[in-house]
Amino acid sequence: MNDFLIYLIILSGSTYLIRALPFALFKRTIENKFVRSFLSYIPYSVLAAMTLPAIFYSTGNVASSFAGLILGCIFAYKGKGLTLVALVSCLGAFATELIIMLLG
Amino acid sequence: MKLFLRGLRAGVPIGLGYLSVSFTFGIMAISLGFEWWQAVIISALTLTSAGQLAGISIMVNPMQYITMLISQLTINVRYSFMSVSLSQRVSPSFKGIKRWLLGFFITDEIFAVASTEKRIEPKFFLGLCVMPWIGWTLGTLVGGLIGNVLPPIIISSLCIAIYGMFLAIIIPPAKKSRPILIVICIAGILHCLFYYLPILREIPSGISISVCAILAAIIGALLFPIDTSKEGSDR
Numbered sequence: 001m002n003d004f005l006i007y008l009i010i011l012s013g014s015t016y017l018i019r020a021l022p023f024a025l026f027k028r029t030i031e032n033k034f035v036r037s038f039l040s041y042i043p044y045s046v047l048a049a050m051t052l053p054a055i056f057y058s059t060g061n062v063a064s065s066f067a068g069l070i071l072g073c074i075f076a077y078k079g080k081g082l083t084l085v086a087l088v089s090c091l092g093a094f095a096t097e098l099i100i101m102l103l104g
Numbered sequence: 105m106k107l108f109l110r111g112l113r114a115g116v117p118i119g120l121g122y123l124s125v126s127f128t129f130g131i132m133a134i135s136l137g138f139e140w141w142q143a144v145i146i147s148a149l150t151l152t153s154a155g156q157l158a159g160i161s162i163m164v165n166p167m168q169y170i171t172m173l174i175s176q177l178t179i180n181v182r183y184s185f186m187s188v189s190l191s192q193r194v195s196p197s198f199k200g201i202k203r204w205l206l207g208f209f210i211t212d213e214i215f216a217v218a219s220t221e222k223r224i225e226p227k228f229f230l231g232l233c234v235m236p237w238i239g240w241t242l243g244t245l246v247g248g249l250i251g252n253v254l255p256p257i258i259i260s261s262l263c264i265a266i267y268g269m270f271l272a273i274i275i276p277p278a279k280k281s282r283p284i285l286i287v288i289c290i291a292g293i294l295h296c297l298f299y300y301l302p303i304l305r306e307i308p309s310g311i312s313i314s315v316c317a318i319l320a321a322i323i324g325a326l327l328f329p330i331d332t333s334k335e336g337s338d339r
Contacts, residue, residue: 003166004142010169011159012149014176015183020207023187024200030188037325043182043212044277044284045291045320047270049313050154050179052292053299055267059260068261072268076275082213083121086128089268094261101257 059093063100068093111231118213119235123243125153128265130247133160135259140248147244151211151237155179157266162310175310178317186215195223202226209233212273283328291320 030036059065071092075085126147133143138160150156155176162172187210191203198206206229214236218224251259278285294316298304304312 004163006169007159007163007172008146008149010172011146011155011163011176014173015150015152015155015180016208018177018180019183019187019210020204021187022184023191023207023210024203026188026191033329034325037328037330038321039182039185040330041284041287041321041324042178042185042317044274045287045317045324046154046179046182046313047274048288048291048320049295049316050158051267051270051274053296054309055264058264058267060263061260064261065264068264068268069271072264072271073275076268076271077279079276079279080272081121082269082272083124085272086125086265086268089264089271090128090261093264094258097257097261 059097061093061097061100064093064096067096105227107225107227108231111228112234113231114217114228115214115232115235118217119237119239121213122236122239125266125269126240126243127247128262129153129156130244130249131251131254131259131262132157132266133244134248134251135263136160136164138163138248140245140251143248144241144245148237148241151209151240152180152183153266153269158310158313162308165308168308168310171308171310175314178314182212183210186210186212190215190218190224193219193221193224194229195225198224198226198229206230206233209237211236283324283330286327287320287324290323291316294319 030039055069056062056065059068068089072085072089075088080088129147130140130143133146134140143160146156146159150159158175158179159172162168162175187207190210194203206226209229209232214232217232218229221228254262274284274288278288295312298307298312298316299309307315
């Protein structure tokens with residue numbers, strides 16, 4: 001598990017530096033419009049790429065994943081909080097897997 | 105002390121939210137073959153959801169150090185933007201070592217709450233960070249420990265939780281802003297192409313996520329540049 005230590009250093013070290021360096025050193029604002037726009041879109045594009053298509057297979061079963069995805073989308077669309085949306089997705093997936101198990 | 109306590113209280117809802125999501129991170133780490141203490145160390149030292157999730161899926165393969173670095177830099181570049189934004193709003197006493205130490209705690213949610221302050225005092229910020237960090241670490245510990253005990257059907261259902269949280273972060277802004285909606289669609293469709301098409305499929309997901317996210321954000325910035333005068337409207 002030497003590998004683990006190296007990975008841990010890269011993972012937590014890069015995450016720390018990317019947060020702390022600009023915070024500690026930055027004294028002025030970015031003026032470039034393109035860079036500002038790019039940086040403001042990055043959080044959304046990262047999360048979208050992480051969610052699709054991984055969420056289809058997240059539970060190991062496409063049907064239950066879709067149930068969770070659809071319920072999650074509905075609650076997120078209604079502007080519910082992070083915890084509630086996450087919980088509802090789980091419940092949707094759980095109910096579907098339960099039904100599949102009982103039918104199977 | 106009053107400032108610290110006010111921060112502490114402001115961090116409670118974030119901590120509770122983190123507790124539930126990191127619980128599933130702990131379970132996911134265990135299901136990928138990690139030990140519970142490894143999951144806890146990762147959470148305590150990293151304090152991020154998307155980065156850690158991508159991180160553990162890379163760590164199961166040996167020697168993917170460059171992939172790990174590239175994926176973390178892309179996934180987390182948003183923090184730099186938040187850090188810069190926060191650095192403009194802190195009180196004059198918030199400098200030097202305080203920034204180096206407290207910079208560790210800048211997450212999406214802590215950033216969002218801190219941004220509502222007129223002048224961010226170091227004591228307030230320190231208080232604000234306590235509950236989220238405890239929630240994130242403790243949740244991972246509990247998930248990692250009882251992940252083995254829970255029935256498989258519950259574990260598999262919980263694995264969707266972190267994606268549910270992502271939906272809750274990206275869908276409300278997409279409702280309000282067409283450019284954000286389009287950027288999200290481009291990134292999602294691109295990554296599906298990377299996932300399903302031959303050849304592209306061979307690219308490790310840590311890299312393909314970064315490539316798709318960067319491409320989508322560049323397209324967004326070219327098509328819909330954000331008016332600088334509307335400062336502060338974006339999260």
